[in-house]
Amino acid sequence: MNFTFHNPTKVYFGRGKIGFLNDEIKKGTKVLLTYGSLSIKKNGLYDEVRAILEKLDCEIHELSGIEPNPKLSSVRNGIKICRDKNVEFILAVGGGSVIDASKAISIGAKSDTDVWNLIIKKEFPVDRIPLGSILTLSATGTEMNPNSVITNDENNQKVGFAHRPFTFPVFSILDPTYTISVPRNQTINGIVDTISHLLEQYFNAEENAELVDRFCESSISYMMEIAPKLLDNLDDYKLREAMMYTSFVGLNGTLSVAGGDWATHEIEHSISGIFDIPHGVGLAIITPNWMKYVATKKPDKIIKLGKKLFNLDQDELTDIEFCHMVANKFKEFFKSIGVQTSLKECGITEDSLEILVENTFPINDKIGEYVELVRDDVREILKSSM
Ligand code: NZQ
Ligand code: ZN
Numbered sequence: 001m002n003f004t005f006h007n008p009t010k011v012y013f014g015r016g017k018i019g020f021l022n023d024e025i026k027k028g029t030k031v032l033l034t035y036g037s038l039s040i041k042k043n044g045l046y047d048e049v050r051a052i053l054e055k056l057d058c059e060i061h062e063l064s065g066i067e068p069n070p071k072l073s074s075v076r077n078g079i080k081i082c083r084d085k086n087v088e089f090i091l092a093v094g095g096g097s098v099i100d101a102s103k104a105i106s107i108g109a110k111s112d113t114d115v116w117n118l119i120i121k122k123e124f125p126v127d128r129i130p131l132g133s134i135l136t137l138s139a140t141g142t143e144m145n146p147n148s149v150i151t152n153d154e155n156n157q158k159v160g161f162a163h164r165p166f167t168f169p170v171f172s173i174l175d176p177t178y179t180i181s182v183p184r185n186q187t188i189n190g191i192v193d194t195i196s197h198l199l200e201q202y203f204n205a206e207e208n209a210e211l212v213d214r215f216c217e218s219s220i221s222y223m224m225e226i227a228p229k230l231l232d233n234l235d236d237y238k239l240r241e242a243m244m245y246t247s248f249v250g251l252n253g254t255l256s257v258a259g260g261d262w263a264t265h266e267i268e269h270s271i272s273g274i275f276d277i278p279h280g281v282g283l284a285i286i287t288p289n290w291m292k293y294v295a296t297k298k299p300d301k302i303i304k305l306g307k308k309l310f311n312l313d314q315d316e317l318t319d320i321e322f323c324h325m326v327a328n329k330f331k332e333f334f335k336s337i338g339v340q341t342s343l344k345e346c347g348i349t350e351d352s353l354e355i356l357v358e359n360t361f362p363i364n365d366k367i368g369e370y371v372e373l374v375r376d377d378v379r380e381i382l383k384s385s386m
Contacts, residue, residue, distance in 0.1 A: 022052065027056050034078060034098055061085050078101065099169070127166070145251055194250050202305065261368050285342060
């Protein structure tokens with residue numbers, strides 16, 4: 001598979017790197033500071049950022065309250081501020097939701113079309129307001145990739161998009177210190193999301209991608225190894241550092257050169273778009289059931305993963321039985337770290353099956369690359385996830 005690789009995001013990684021805001025933001029810039037709810041005020045990051053921007057004589061405007069699973073309405077609010085105030089730079093301080101919403105704001109503010117048309121790729125951006133980020137939650141990889149996922153609050157469609165090069169952050173500050181306040185449940189969600197990104201890229205359809213496969217296998221293995229240690233020591237800087245590194249390398253493009261499946265993510269986006277559950281929870285529910293379902297069509301890489309990652313022996317087991325064993329290993333792991341593994345546990349019942357199937361396909365009629373799935377396949381995966 002041929003590919004072009006270009007990742008323009010400058011990453012400042014480590015303790016105290018926030019000082020580089022002074023190099024990245026010019027004096028007197030009109031800045032839109034975007035953030036979520038209270039987390040950055042509680043951990044002191046808000047005051048720290050404001051102090052730096054004030055010292056730089058920046059004109060500061062704010063968009064607060066960006067919600068987890070960020071909504072189109074928040075994006076529209078941000079675009080309005082950018083236009084009204086002639087904002088020159090957007091500084092996103094938060095987790096994936098804040099950064100994703102800010103990416104959409106940055107292209108939407110510089111486009112004549114409605115931003116939803118850019119999100120669903122009906123139209124394309126020609127410019128953007130530059131965006132920098134300070135990441136506070138390790139999970140999505142959005143800090144060094146061009147992706148963004150926005151939920152349309154009018155129809156609950158949750159759509160992922162990327163517009164290269166416009167939606168790459170110009171820079172991202174990754175200081176593990178700011179992730180120490182992430183509570184246990186959100187840390188768990190981040191662990192699941194990181195593992196899921198590695199799995200999605202592992203399940204590419206490329207035959208000559210052994211090194212990508214090995215990177216993914218060892219990164220998943222490493223995440224599974226440190227996860228229980230981190231959950232027992234949420235304020236351990238070194239473990240937070242390890243997770244921050246794994247999650248951003250896990251989805252910054254280097255492992256996507258051979259493609260990736262992403263069906264699990266598409267199904268999950270339908271769930272969290274409608275029911276507003278955390279992305280990581282939806283992934284933990286769908287992953288083992290996706291694996292069991294595609295095992296009936298293409299078991300090879302699931303078998304390879306089981307042997308490499310868990311040192312499992314196939315013995316007398318059929319391919320499908322072996323794949324079920326691998327899928328159950330993931331389910332056991334997710335249970336062991338305390339995340340839900342069925343839709344029922346989130347209050348989601350079969351009544352919602354059809355809308356969940358429909359919203360998995362907001363744009364295309366097929367998902368998946370390792371195994372292509374259509375509505376009937378997704379219905380089966382969702383049924384087995386109930
Ligand atoms: O709103 P605040 O107060 O900041 O609280 C947030 C939020 O409630 C809290 N939090 C964040 N940093 C914290 C903190 N609490 C304490 N201390 C801190 N340092 O955590 C909660 C969840 O935040 P959110 O940003 O929603 O989490 P995450 O980073 O997991 O982002 C999830 C979103 O990203 C999308 C997901 O679908 C979901 O919408 N994704 C984006 C991707 C991308 N752009 O590449 C890829 C992913 O696959 C994913 O789909
Ligand atoms: Zn994800």
